[in-house]
Amino acid sequence: MIRVLVVDDDFMVARIHVGFVEKVDGFAVVGVAHSGAETVEAVERLRPDLLLLDLYLPDRFGLDLLAEVRTGPHPCDAIVITAAKESESVRAAVRLGVADYLLKPFGFPDLEERLRRYAGQRSLLARAEVTGQEDVDRVFLRVGGAAPPLPKGLSPETARLVEDALGAASAPVSATEIAETVGMSRVSARRYLEHFAQMGRADVRLRYGSTGRPERQYRWVG
Incomplete structure (x- = not known):
């Protein structure tokens, strides 16, 4: 089971995202955070595998928050969910190695597709055995989305x-x-x-x- 922390400053939107995640087999929501401070505390306490991360939080920009989480004792993955269409935000997310980037508004099938793709990538990495360049190329092709x-x-x-x-x-x-x-x-x-x-x-x-x-x-x- 992949443990998910939903991060969004809008309480109603966060509730919708929780409902979406709980409809996808293999995923479980372990908590909700509405600010950067709440997210840091929740990551330490709940140890999620994946953040559904809004970028516009009241006290932190989401990507700055993710960079901090990545240097902590529990560097979980993240799927960015945001209205931010700026190319710099997209490039910064890529540099931080986010699993996916989904623009608001969206429907359940859009999120389901990305969650299932993340689960496939996670499964591939978990069972990958590297004996040569061919194995390395296979992992990078799949995880990179090509x-x-x-x-x-x-x-x-x-x-x-x-x-x-x-x-x-x-x-x-x-x-x-x-x-x-x-x-x-x-x-x-x-x-x-x-x-x-x-x-x-x-x-x-x-x-x-x-x-x-x-x-x-x-x-x-x-």
Whole structure:
């Protein structure tokens, strides 16, 4: 469970954000802060994993607050949620390594997408094993938000179809099931699925039957 501290000076807006977060599986709101001082105290006491951070607080600018938190004993991550459209604020947020930057006003799907992307990045970093440059590149591509390069013979359009089908599945699925959903051959579907697995965007498990070889099943995690 990813522990979230909601930081916003507007009590009503903060309440809405709490409701949004609690609708996303894998996330739990552990507290709410309405100022920089409250945030520093809450981070020390609650030890959240992630801040939903407004930039316009009554006593501090949000990015200055984040820089302070990052030097403390519990340097948590942050998704900036703000009305600040100034390019300098965006550049400063990038320099501080924020996980995402979401402009107000927004709806639940906008925040849900960013929370799920953050969860995928966090999961990838947690299980990453670095044995060479290829592993390093894979982590930086995924965490940096760039699309992993497709192997020769795979197309971005078809990759998106396979990704959508895999992401929509409520349980692990086989290459045969994805092929039927998308309308392609099983061999081609498996090539895309194996690519996603190599990039850390899909988990693979084996399903054993009574006879024959075990079937590879895939679950979207990225």
